[in-house]
Amino acid sequence: MHPEGYRASLFLKLPLLSVLLFACEAPPEALPDGELLAVGTQQQRLYGNPASYWLTSPEGLTDVPVCWLTAGMDTEKGWVRETVESQWDMWSSVRFTGWGPCNASTPPFAIRIQVDESTPRAYVGRTNLNPSMWLNFNFNSWSTACSDWWDNFPGDDREYCIRGVALHEFGHALGFFHEQDSPGNQPGTSGYCDNTVTHQNGTMITVYDSYSTMNYCAEWGRPTLSALDLEGLRIAYGVPPFEFSSLGTRPWSACTQLSESADPYTWNDNYLCSASPQGLRWSAVGPIAGQRCTQLLETSDPHTWDDNYLCVPPESPVQFTWSSVGPIAGQRCTQLLEASDPHSWDNNYLCFSQRLVFSPWGRVAGYFCNQIKEASDPHSWNDNWLCSQVDEGIRFSSTGPIANMKCTLVNEPSDPHTWNDNYVCVPNTSNLNFQWSAVGPVQGKTCVQWNEPSDPDAWNDNYLCY
Numbered sequence: 001m002h003p004e005g006y007r008a009s010l011f012l013k014l015p016l017l018s019v020l021l022f023a024c025e026a027p028p029e030a031l032p033d034g035e036l037l038a039v040g041t042q043q044q045r046l047y048g049n050p051a052s053y054w055l056t057s058p059e060g061l062t063d064v065p066v067c068w069l070t071a072g073m074d075t076e077k078g079w080v081r082e083t084v085e086s087q088w089d090m091w092s093s094v095r096f097t098g099w100g101p102c103n104a105s106t107p108p109f110a111i112r113i114q115v116d117e118s119t120p121r122a123y124v125g126r127t128n129l130n131p132s133m134w135l136n137f138n139f140n141s142w143s144t145a146c147s148d149w150w151d152n153f154p155g156d157d158r159e160y161c162i163r164g165v166a167l168h169e170f171g172h173a174l175g176f177f178h179e180q181d182s183p184g185n186q187p188g189t190s191g192y193c194d195n196t197v198t199h200q201n202g203t204m205i206t207v208y209d210s211y212s213t214m215n216y217c218a219e220w221g222r223p224t225l226s227a228l229d230l231e232g233l234r235i236a237y238g239v240p241p242f243e244f245s246s247l248g249t250r251p252w253s254a255c256t257q258l259s260e261s262a263d264p265y266t267w268n269d270n271y272l273c274s275a276s277p278q279g280l281r282w283s284a285v286g287p288i289a290g291q292r293c294t295q296l297l298e299t300s301d302p303h304t305w306d307d308n309y310l311c312v313p314p315e316s317p318v319q320f321t322w323s324s325v326g327p328i329a330g331q332r333c334t335q336l337l338e339a340s341d342p343h344s345w346d347n348n349y350l351c352f353s354q355r356l357v358f359s360p361w362g363r364v365a366g367y368f369c370n371q372i373k374e375a376s377d378p379h380s381w382n383d384n385w386l387c388s389q390v391d392e393g394i395r396f397s398s399t400g401p402i403a404n405m406k407c408t409l410v411n412e413p414s415d416p417h418t419w420n421d422n423y424v425c426v427p428n429t430s431n432l433n434f435q436w437s438a439v440g441p442v443q444g445k446t447c448v449q450w451n452e453p454s455d456p457d458a459w460n461d462n463y464l465c466y
């Protein structure tokens with residue numbers, strides 16, 4: 001009704017979200033207003049400290065254990081979990097695990113959450129401190145606009161605040177600073193936020209984002225990530241190369257449904273999701289002609305699991321190996337668990353290997369990646385990566401070949417956005433001898449599909465072959 005006055009008064013009423021910026025060398029310093037700031041630390045859009053990120057496994061998952069130091073309040077805890085899992089977790093390799101009470105079985109490095117009436121805050125990045133995060137569920141003294149009788153926020157005020165604050169604090173726990181502290185936040189520019197603290201470990205992950213959940217000047221308490229939050233998250237933590245999901249698709253990926261209509265144990269919402277759309281196909285009626293197929297066999301399951309195959313095009317770099325007796329040592333494997341199925345699905349793994357992969361949705365977690373960026377192309381060329389399982393020494397140039405490297409032009413002649421000077425290069429000593437094709441895979445070679453689905457300029461038949 002009075003949006004301007006309403007927003008201004010709300011800002012005055014609400015103490016800011018705060019954070020303990022964790023620096024090994026100095027304790028946090030408490031300011032008179034209760035804000036807690038780092039001493040002696042610095043960081044990029046999303047703005048973070050890469051040295052503090054949680055660790056990613058070779059198969060591309062970033063396990064972040066979470067536990068509660070405070071008993072009870074299961075409904076509120078459920079809001080926290082649902083919010084951060086549907087945002088930070090859903091869009092990246094981050095997997096929040098545990099969520100029970102903190103005890104002797106909690107891993108040393110974990111997010112240990114205390115619920116009390118203090119100002120919500122969290123240490124930045126991976127930590128073994130106890131507690132490492134403080135959340136407020138009642139708002140009796142802090143941010144009372146979340147609990148007073150005015151209707152200040154969308155829906156139930158207390159639920160809205162609990163969700164939005166948790167999203168922000170979990171951002172800190174993942175290694176992200178306040179966005180207004182980004183060097184891109186300059187007086188006089190659009191979205192300037194007059195709330196800056198200088199850091200020393202800071203790295204700009206994206207351009208300055210006035211809408212970030214990590215920005216004090218963004219819409220307060222909004223329980224969703226901004227577009228640049230999502231982009232930065234996937235630069236920082238990437239997306240898994242392959243991941244089985246028994247609960248539907250994931251938004252960052254190409255998901256292939258693995259269904260068996262003869263099996264009554266909820267096989268209708270199971271997917272294999274991939275960081276790259278690379279032509280995966282599924283068949284529940286035998287191998288597909290002309291494709292390279294891997295049988296997914298569970299002999300203990302009576303529901304016709306003897307004719308199911310996962311297939312890739314013959315030129316694909318992807319090699320799948322199936323195991324129904326646990327993961328294969330030394331390989332990257334994703335567990336294929338349909339927990340509702342009683343027929344011995346708890347030890348089934350799909351193992352994968354691919355020398356190279358091109359991802360249009362973020363860095364591939366657990367791989368060595370080079371960003372493929374053509375700044376002149378407006379069609380979503382800001383989150384594309386060429387990744388390899390081992391470090392191949394690959395470099396990309398959008399300004400001509402690189403001296404003293406073996407370089408291959410990667411061009412789409414139909415695209416007007418200066419692709420004619422873009423090169424993928426490898427060291428002269430590399431045994432990778434690339435051949436680029438803008439008209440489909442090259443017969444007899446291994447070919448990586450190089451596709452940006454958001455680009456309308458004929459990128460759907462481009463391949464980097466070797």
Ligand SMILES: [Zn+2]
Pocket residue numbers: 017018019168172178
């Ligand atoms: Zn904060």
